[in-house]
Amino acid sequence: MSLIDVENLTLQFKTDEGLITAVDNVSFSLAPGEVMGLVGESGSGKSVTAKSLMKLNPGNAVYAPESRITLHLDSGPVDVLALQRPRDMEVVRGGAISMIFQEPMASFAPAMTIGSQMVEQLLIHTDMSKKQARELSIEMLDRVGISDASTRFGQYAFEMSGGMRQRAMIAMALSTKPKLLIADEPTTALDVTIQAQVIDLMKDLVDEFGMGIIFITHDLGVVAQTADKVAVMYLGKMIEQGPVREVIRNPYHPYTQGLIDALPQLDDLDKPLMPVPGDIPSPLERPEGCVFHTRCSKIVGDVCKTIVPGWSDTGEDHRTACHLCDQGQSA
Template structure:
């Protein structure tokens, strides 16, 4: 693990073992974040964004198993620990969860208790992790509520979550996540359930908190606009795998992977409102049966027959700190059998012109 990293997930694999079959939710996923950096994870619904990040804090449902990989976390004293080791409810992970690494959940109503006041939920983590007295915890909770823009926090703190609007609940969850001054904040679709104006306010607030506290931020979303505004580096996920990763300024401007390009093309643009939308054809396949080749092959317009469907592409360098898993960039890709469609027609020849970076084998 590089010295500047605070969190590094390596080769993570998570499966759900069920009577009806095995769900391959996360396959060989890796992502990294430095102190103070903001990274994004983007992808369609069901691609494994939540399960990847739940693995970091060992918050997985009971039927999920981490079958491979490491979650390396650097503590303040410099020691690196693997959070996949040990009991999911053990002392070590409990000492980190909510204190050093905190999470804003996708669904505030399922993450917050309807039967406890805001005060009792906000103070719980602080009193658990520090020697704070109830009075000190109350003081800190009021301060955090004020910071996230809740008016009259002295009164609000004794209310219940159902008494708040959606935007306010999300603010409370942000305040709660920051109670213990964490080093890493994972925000899972923090604004999906909100209307656009409140969305913008909440995102602005997260950014402000990140700057103010020097947090390492991992932001999960299906919205590339949010990625563009909020993050420096992005991981594009598809069917439990990272398809492309790189600086946001490169990935969104010059995407290399066909999936990223298709995602970008599918965003409606106000400036061209008469132009037809270009949704990605088909849907994300079932995670019970991950294709043996490239997971995007069934939907990819650039698919190389008998190549993309047969083997899994490697992670290749396609630019400065920019990687993609796609055979279009692989000089050593397996060749299709003679006489197959891949070699028979020039129309089938993939467009590799976009592969303008050096092509190296995986170098992590």
């Protein structure tokens, strides 16, 4: 039984320059306790996809009618996109789904103590009393490795370092016991040593609480260290998905291969760095056919420029959307 099912999610933004397609026909599902890495360059639509799960995109977002997001809770399935009133949305936002943002400084209110922000959300989403909420919050702060939690509880965000703020953010996101945690680049703003601590912490918490995690990042190393499965996005399209070992060891799509080749690796310092040629096109000028054909080094023929590739099986649970697969060629 899956935790969340996303089917044919298509999302466009109304702007002065016209309709911009941010997410194009994306489908995936996540089981409880599973960690999915969502990888892509900036502008690939990974954050927008994740925010759609809570319908958190701005007012100019238009969801296509065939899009469907179903969240399976103990009380029965919830059709997220059908929720209209903010009151109904509370079940999902901060209740069943919590989110950790990239910039821990910007996501805490500067004029409220960390503690009062933690208590506030617990009072909204649970039937706890203020005292219980306070006790749980302190316990969670302690749980994520913040020493002297009861003092920290009364402090403001500016009094903490980046790593500590990110820990507090995680404590806050987990205190409502969400079914799904969306982590949007949670370690990008942190130093490597702190990043390693936060990754470890998140792994422990998955084991303990058993929630599903969607881990958004552009760092394939972080994905390899945390995720069970990976989905690669490019210009709003999902182009490859599968188990983490499969995708990282046998990447099939030329873009995924390009991302891995571009990564500087420590075991071979002589290996030249291979950039993916060209730049990601503007979403206003989405290429016809396969969205990646403008930068692809393995174009099969005109078919890439005219026809959108469908999914092909390229291994166990491993799917790739590329015309190379139709040709039966190995990339």
